[in-house]
Amino acid sequence: MVSDLSLSKNVCVIGAGPSGLVAARELRKEGHKVVVLEQKHDVGGQWLYEPNVEKEDLLGRNKFLEGRVCGHVDYGDQFKQDLKWAVKSRAEENDGNYKEVEEVFDAVVVATGHYSHPLMPTIKGMDTWKRKQMHSHIYRVPEPFRNEIESLEQDGRVVFADGSQVTADTILYCTGYTYTFPFLDTKGMVSVEDGGRVGPLYEHTFPPSLAPSLSFVGIPRKIIGFPFFESQAKWIAQLLSGKRRLPSWDDMMLAIKEFHQSRDAAGVPKHKTHDIADFEYCDRYADHVGFPHLEEWRKQLCLSAIVNADANLETYRDSLDDHDLLQEAFQSTHFTPLLGVPDFTV
Numbered sequence: 001m002v003s004d005l006s007l008s009k010n011v012c013v014i015g016a017g018p019s020g021l022v023a024a025r026e027l028r029k030e031g032h033k034v035v036v037l038e039q040k041h042d043v044g045g046q047w048l049y050e051p052n053v054e055k056e057d058l059l060g061r062n063k064f065l066e067g068r069v070c071g072h073v074d075y076g077d078q079f080k081q082d083l084k085w086a087v088k089s090r091a092e093e094n095d096g097n098y099k100e101v102e103e104v105f106d107a108v109v110v111a112t113g114h115y116s117h118p119l120m121p122t123i124k125g126m127d128t129w130k131r132k133q134m135h136s137h138i139y140r141v142p143e144p145f146r147n148e149i150e151s152l153e154q155d156g157r158v159v160f161a162d163g164s165q166v167t168a169d170t171i172l173y174c175t176g177y178t179y180t181f182p183f184l185d186t187k188g189m190v191s192v193e194d195g196g197r198v199g200p201l202y203e204h205t206f207p208p209s210l211a212p213s214l215s216f217v218g219i220p221r222k223i224i225g226f227p228f229f230e231s232q233a234k235w236i237a238q239l240l241s242g243k244r245r246l247p248s249w250d251d252m253m254l255a256i257k258e259f260h261q262s263r264d265a266a267g268v269p270k271h272k273t274h275d276i277a278d279f280e281y282c283d284r285y286a287d288h289v290g291f292p293h294l295e296e297w298r299k300q301l302c303l304s305a306i307v308n309a310d311a312n313l314e315t316y317r318d319s320l321d322d323h324d325l326l327q328e329a330f331q332s333t334h335f336t337p338l339l340g341v342p343d344f345t346v
C-alpha cells in the first residue's frame with residue numbers, strides 16, 4: 001500500500017473516454033500531474049462515433065488492446081513506501097511512425113471502458129468458417145446486410161443444437177463485452193474471472209494490495225454512468241493527495257468477499273458482478289467522497305428510458321415524452337451554463 005502522501009502525484013490515466021477524461025479533470029483539480037494515454041485518434045471513447053469501420057477487425061479485436069499501445073505496467077513492491085509504475089506506450093510522430101516512450105508514474109488509473117472488448121463465444125468451427133462473422137461492436141447500419149442471403153450452400157451451413165440449420169452470410173455476435181487488461185502487469189494481484197469479475201476490487205475501484213496507486217474508473221455497468229465515474233475520479237484524486245484514506249487491507253478484502261458471496265448467493269453469474277442496477281448503491285458510493293446523491297429527475301429519466309425502450313425499441317429515441325423532467329434537468333447546474341433552457345414550445 002502506498003504511504004507516500006506528498007500532495008502532488010504524477011498520474012497516468014489509461015483511456016480517454018468519459019471515465020478517463022473525468023479522472024484527468026479531477027486529478028488536475030486536486031493538484032496532480034496527469035498524462036492520458038489513448039489508443040484512438042481522439043478522445044470520447046464510445047461517444048467518438050466512427051462510421052468508417054471497413055478497416056476494423058470484424059470481431060472487434062482491437063489490435064492495440066493486445067498490449068502495444070499502453071505497453072506494460074510494472075508493479076512495484078507493494079511493501080515499498082514509494083510504489084512506482086513504469087508505463088510503456090507508443091506515440092505517433094509527424095511522419096506517421098511510432099516512437100516507444102517509457103515513463104515512470106506514482107499512480108495509474110485504468111479507464112479503458114466496460115464496452116471496449118467484445119465477449120466472444122466459443123463455437124466449434126468458428127476459426128475455419130469461410131464466411132463473414134462480426135460482433136455487434138462493429139455494426140453501424142443495416143444496409144450491408146440487406147438481400148445478402150442467396151442460397152443454401154454447404155460451406156456456409158450453420159447447424160443448431162435442435163438439428164435445424166440455415167446457411168448464413170454473416171454471423172453477428174451480440175454477445176456482450178468482457179473486461180481485459182492485457183497491458184497491465186500486477187503479478188496476479190488483479191485478475192478477471194469468467195470475463196466479468198475484475199478483482200479483488202474494493203467498491204469496484206481499488207485493488208486492496210495496490211490502492212490507491214492503482215485504481216479503475218468505469219468498471220460498473222447498469223448505472224447512470226457519468227456522475228458515478230465523476231465520484232470515482234474524485235475519490236481517487238483525494239486519496240492520492242492524502243485527503244482521504246482507504247479502510248485497512250483486511251477490511252477492504254472482507255468487504256469484497258462479502259459482496260462476492262452475496263452476488264453468488266443471489267445466483268448472479270460472475271460476468272455480471274459489476275452490473276449494479278441500484279441507485280442507492282450509487283448514493284452510498286458518493287458518500288465516500290461527499291459527492292451529491294443522484295437527483296430525482298435523473299433517476300426518473302433513466303427509468304423512463306428503460307420503460308420506453310421496452311415498449312418500443314425501434315422508436316423510443318425519437319420521441320420526447322418527459323418534458324417536465326427535462327425542464328428540471330436543464331435547470332440543473334450540469335446543463336444551464338452550457339445550453340441554457342431549451343424551449344419545447346417551438
Ligand SMILES: Cc1cc2nc3c(=O)[nH]c(=O)nc-3n(C[C@H](O)[C@H](O)[C@H](O)COP(=O)(O)OP(=O)(O)OC[C@H]3O[C@@H](n4cnc5c(N)ncnc54)[C@H](O)[C@@H]3O)c2cc1C
Pocket residue numbers: 014015016017018019020037038039040043044045046047064065069070111112113114115116183217218219224225226
Ligand atoms: C452501443 C452503446 C451505447 C451506449 N449508450 C449509452 C448511453 O446512451 N448513455 C450512457 O450513459 N452510456 C452509454 N453507453 C455506455 C458507455 O460505455 C458509457 O457511456 C461510457 O462511454 C463509458 O466510458 P468509459 O470511459 O468508461 O469507456 P469508453 O467510452 O469505452 O472509453 C474507453 C477508452 O479507453 C480507450 N482504451 C481502451 N484500451 C486502451 C489501451 N490499452 N490503451 C489506450 N486506450 C485504451 C478506448 O479507445 C476508449 O477511448 C453505451 C455503450 C455502448 C457500447
